[in-house]
Amino acid sequence: MTEPILRGVHLTKRFLIGKGVVAVNQVSMEVMPGEFLAITGPSGCGKTTLLNLLGGLDRPTHGEVVLDGHKYSRMSENQLARLRRTKVGFVFQFFNLLSDLSAAENIALPMRLTGLSQREIGKRVESLLEAVGMLDRANHSPFELSGGEQQRVAIARALANNPAVVLADEPTGNLDSRNGQEVINLFRKFNRELGQTFVVITHDPEFAQSADRVITMRDGRVVGEAGHCDTAC
Amino acid sequence: MIQHVKTVGAAAASGPLVLPLALRHIRRNLSRSLFLVVGIGLLVYVYLLSGSYMGRATGLALKDVAAPPLPADMVFLKNAGNFISGSKALKAWAEVNSFEELYIWETETSVGQVRTAALVTDGSMLRQRMTLAAGQWFSDAKQVLLPAGLAQAAGLGVGDSFHLLRYSSGRAVATELTVIGLYQISDLLLNGPILAPGALGLQGPTQGNTIISDVRAGRSVSTAARKTANYLEADRVITQEAAREYAARLISGSFSTTRQAVFLTFILGGLGILNIKLLAFLQRKRKMGILKAVGLDNVEMVSLLLLEGLILFLVGATVGATAAAITVEVLNRTAAEPYAISAFQLVLAIVLAMLVFLMAAWLPARLCQKATVDQLLHNRRVYVNPNPSCAQCGRCGGF
Numbered sequence: 001m002t003e004p005i006l007r008g009v010h011l012t013k014r015f016l017i018g019k020g021v022v023a024v025n026q027v028s029m030e031v032m033p034g035e036f037l038a039i040t041g042p043s044g045c046g047k048t049t050l051l052n053l054l055g056g057l058d059r060p061t062h063g064e065v066v067l068d069g070h071k072y073s074r075m076s077e078n079q080l081a082r083l084r085r086t087k088v089g090f091v092f093q094f095f096n097l098l099s100d101l102s103a104a105e106n107i108a109l110p111m112r113l114t115g116l117s118q119r120e121i122g123k124r125v126e127s128l129l130e131a132v133g134m135l136d137r138a139n140h141s142p143f144e145l146s147g148g149e150q151q152r153v154a155i156a157r158a159l160a161n162n163p164a165v166v167l168a169d170e171p172t173g174n175l176d177s178r179n180g181q182e183v184i185n186l187f188r189k190f191n192r193e194l195g196q197t198f199v200v201i202t203h204d205p206e207f208a209q210s211a212d213r214v215i216t217m218r219d220g221r222v223v224g225e226a227g228h229c230d231t232a233c
Numbered sequence: 234m235i236q237h238v239k240t241v242g243a244a245a246a247s248g249p250l251v252l253p254l255a256l257r258h259i260r261r262n263l264s265r266s267l268f269l270v271v272g273i274g275l276l277v278y279v280y281l282l283s284g285s286y287m288g289r290a291t292g293l294a295l296k297d298v299a300a301p302p303l304p305a306d307m308v309f310l311k312n313a314g315n316f317i318s319g320s321k322a323l324k325a326w327a328e329v330n331s332f333e334e335l336y337i338w339e340t341e342t343s344v345g346q347v348r349t350a351a352l353v354t355d356g357s358m359l360r361q362r363m364t365l366a367a368g369q370w371f372s373d374a375k376q377v378l379l380p381a382g383l384a385q386a387a388g389l390g391v392g393d394s395f396h397l398l399r400y401s402s403g404r405a406v407a408t409e410l411t412v413i414g415l416y417q418i419s420d421l422l423l424n425g426p427i428l429a430p431g432a433l434g435l436q437g438p439t440q441g442n443t444i445i446s447d448v449r450a451g452r453s454v455s456t457a458a459r460k461t462a463n464y465l466e467a468d469r470v471i472t473q474e475a476a477r478e479y480a481a482r483l484i485s486g487s488f489s490t491t492r493q494a495v496f497l498t499f500i501l502g503g504l505g506i507l508n509i510k511l512l513a514f515l516q517r518k519r520k521m522g523i524l525k526a527v528g529l530d531n532v533e534m535v536s537l538l539l540l541e542g543l544i545l546f547l548v549g550a551t552v553g554a555t556a557a558a559i560t561v562e563v564l565n566r567t568a569a570e571p572y573a574i575s576a577f578q579l580v581l582a583i584v585l586a587m588l589v590f591l592m593a594a595w596l597p598a599r600l601c602q603k604a605t606v607d608q609l610l611h612n613r614r615v616y617v618n619p620n621p622s623c624a625q626c627g628r629c630g631g632f
Contacts, residue, residue, distance in 0.1 A: 057526060057606035078530040085528020096523045096610065100257045110527045112250050157527070 004030035005197055006054060006165050011063035013049050023049040024060070025220035031165065034195040036187070038202055038211035046220040047201045048169055054199060055088050055167045056080045068164045085113045089158030091168035095150040097142040103153045104129065104138040110160040128156040132186060148179025155186055159196065166190075168200040172207055184210055250529075251537040258541060262513070266545055269509055273549025273590060274556065276502045277582045281557035283495050284578040287488045289570055367391050368414025381415040391415060499589055507593035510542070514597035521601050522609030535598045542594040550583050 013024040023046040031037050031054075039047050052058040054065055056072050065072040070083055089110075090096075097106045104125050111121045129135045132152040142150055151171060158166045168187070172180035184207050190196040200207065208214050216224035259266045366381045368391035389395060394411045514521075525534065554574075561572045604615040 052607050055526075059605075078532060081525065081528050081530035084526065090526050092610070096519065096526070098520060098523055100254075100261045100520075109250075113528045 002032060005033045005035075005068055006031040006199070007066045008050070008054055009064045009066070011050065011053050011060045011065065013046070013053060013058065014061045022220050024053065026063075027217075027220070027222055028063075029215065029222065031197060031199055033164075033197055034191070036191045036198045036200070036210065036212045038200050038208040038214045039217060040202060040208050040214060041217035041223075045217045047217055049220075050217070051167050051169055051199065051201055054165075055090060056084050057090075085110055086161050087164040089160070089163040089166040091151070091154050091158045091166060091171045093170040093173040095142070095147070095154045095174075097150055097153055097157070099142050102139050102141055103134060103145065103149075106142070106153055107156045107160055110157060114161055124160065125156075128159060131159075131190075132156045146179070147175050148182055151175060151179070151183050152186065155183070155190075159190060165197040165199060168198060170201050170203065172202065172204050180204065180207075251533055251540055254524075255537055255541040255544060258517075259544060265509065265513065269506060269545045270549040270552060272502055272506055272509075273546055273586055274553035276499055276586050276589065277550050277553025278557045278560075279498050280495055280582040280585065281554060281574050281578055282560060283491055284582070285557070285561055285572045285574050287485070287491060288575065288578070289568075289572050290488070291485065366415045368412070499585060503589035503593055506590060507596060510538075510593050510597045514538075514600060518604075518609045518612055518615075521604070522606050522611075525604075525606045525609060531602045534601050538598045538601060539591075539594055542590055546587060546590040550586050553586075554579060554582070 008027060008029045011024050011027045012022065015021045015023055025046075027046075027050060039050065041047050049058070053060050053063075054067075056065065056067070056075075059072070067083065067087055070087070072080060075083065097103075098109070101109065107125045107128055108121050111124060116124070125138075126135070129138050132155055134149060134152050134156065137145060137149060137153075142153070145153065151174075155166075155171070158168075171187070172183050175183060184204075187198055187200065187207075188210055191198055198211075200211065202208055213225065213227045215222055216226075389412050391412055391414060521534065524537075529537070557574060561574055565571045600615045601609075607613065608615050
């Protein structure tokens with residue numbers, strides 16, 4: 001039986017705002033290797049907080065996250081950072097590319113942290129740029145790229161180190177429908193062709209429809225779960 | 234094909250990632266970086282120039298103090314009058330040191346009372362006589378009669394002038410004295426010299442200080458001063474070297490306001506730099522968040538911030554030191570007395586500027602270290618102490 005690549009166990013996150021807000025409340029979930037999981041729900045229901053907990057960007061108040069056998073609670077901040085650079089890729093709603101760097105340099109950034117040789121980095125960047133259809137825009141700065149192009153570069157960056165899981169927070173939320181569709185297609189392509197595991201937060205029904213499984217959240221809790229296929233679920 | 238990757242990759246392959254990132258950030262934020270460089274440069278410049286000015290003023294003052302030294306070892310007493318009248322300790326010292334007796338006498342001369350003190354190694358001075366061997370008696374307060382033996386040893390003759398250090402009103406001043414005559418002291422009975430050669434010091438008008446010298450052969454001035462001081466605690470014993478040091482301290486003390494101003498400049502400059510660094514941190518929160526998200530650990534994040542600061546500091550310090558050196562060079566073309574920047578001043582300026590910069594860089598680095606990716610990416614407040622109680626208190630407002 002295949003082990004889940006990512007597992008959240010009784011995750012709770014309480015923010016100390018006023019009397020305290022419980023953004024995520026006792027959420028347990030598993031993500032299988034190669035799975036395309038979508039998380040939906042109304043704004044403020046705790047989706048992004050849950051994603052941050054799963055990606056090790058934030059620490060849960062209670063509960064445990066296990067990524068590829070690594071328990072976050074037993075790791076220091078630096079260990080967590082090193083785990084993120086190799087095992088997790090992030091795609092954000094607002095792209096979050098470094099404006100000081102070109103498209104190619106943005107993609108190269110996570111690889112440079114792992115100590116890959118210049119030659120390997122160059123080859124990998126080239127193949128990723130080609131995969132996202134941005135080879136001709138490699139040396140452009142982020143502000144010279146459209147929103148859709150920036151998001152494609154962000155996806156390539158997330159995939160740079162062949163991460164165990166890519167976590168995406170509303171990747172089409174800031175794009176028009178055409179660019180949004182291109183991004184959805186890219187996610188599908190990398191999931192099906194490369195077997196890349198994705199956890200995606202989305203409000204886009206079409207995007208959710210593309211996923212293998214959809215988790216619905218409300219008020220910090222998982223209130224529904226539905227599968228669209230049985231291939232990797 | 235992908236030139237940029239290769240360009241940046243070259244640095245990444247050979248060294249840590251933070252250096253090219255730091256350089257890139259400095260280049261992209263050139264105006265702010267230049268502002269910081271100018272700030273640091275100004276601190277170093279002000280420090281070095283003020284130090285050079287103070288050093289020059291001290292040197293000028295000491296030049297007066299450092300009048301040509303007497304060839305004989307001299308010990309000066311602050312208040313010889315008191316010393317003479319209450320000289321039991323010195324009498325004891327004279328006995329211990331093989332001087333049989335201390336003689337002090339006053340003589341009425343044509344120019345007033347002359348007070349003389351002598352340490353005598355043998356004989357009696359009950360019936361002594363001072364006779365002029367050459368020159369004449371006093372006709373002015375700045376004139377001095379020397380014992381013929383001392384004058385010979387010092388290479389001084391009638392009409393020669395020399396400088397004598399005097400401690401007066403809390404300041405060391407040099408007095409120019411002119412040798413008006415040479416004398417010999419003879420025992421009326423034995424008709425011969427009764428003082429050991431060189432055992433007698435100078436004598437002169439009672440205006441100013443009476444001088445005693447212990448010029449026994451082989452005794453250094455510092456030894457004589459120290460030995461005398463042991464028995465004369467109430468009196469200040471000043472050698473020429475000590476006088477110079479004292480004068481240097483006095484002059485240095487007179488620059489305390491200048492020093493405080495320079496110190497204040499450093500503090501204010503440091504606060505300004507801290508402000509700029511904090512502003513830079515606030516404006517770069519998102520970028521920091523991205524870097525953290527892609528896997529930069531805290532050490533690398535802090536290194537990045539400190540390295541940026543270090544580069545700017547080094548450039549600024551170099552610019553400031555170079556500007557100060559050029560200014561000094563220009564000033565020296567017209568100034569009669571040269572300005573100078575000592576190596577010690579340079580090192581101290583760089584160390585102080587570095588401390589200021591490190592202190593200014595510490596808070597942003599600490600904030601960046603403690604911030605979560607979520608706080609950075611979503612511009613949420615960051616507290617220096619990540620402990621929840623810090624955020625709950627929130628009095629500092631976070632950054």
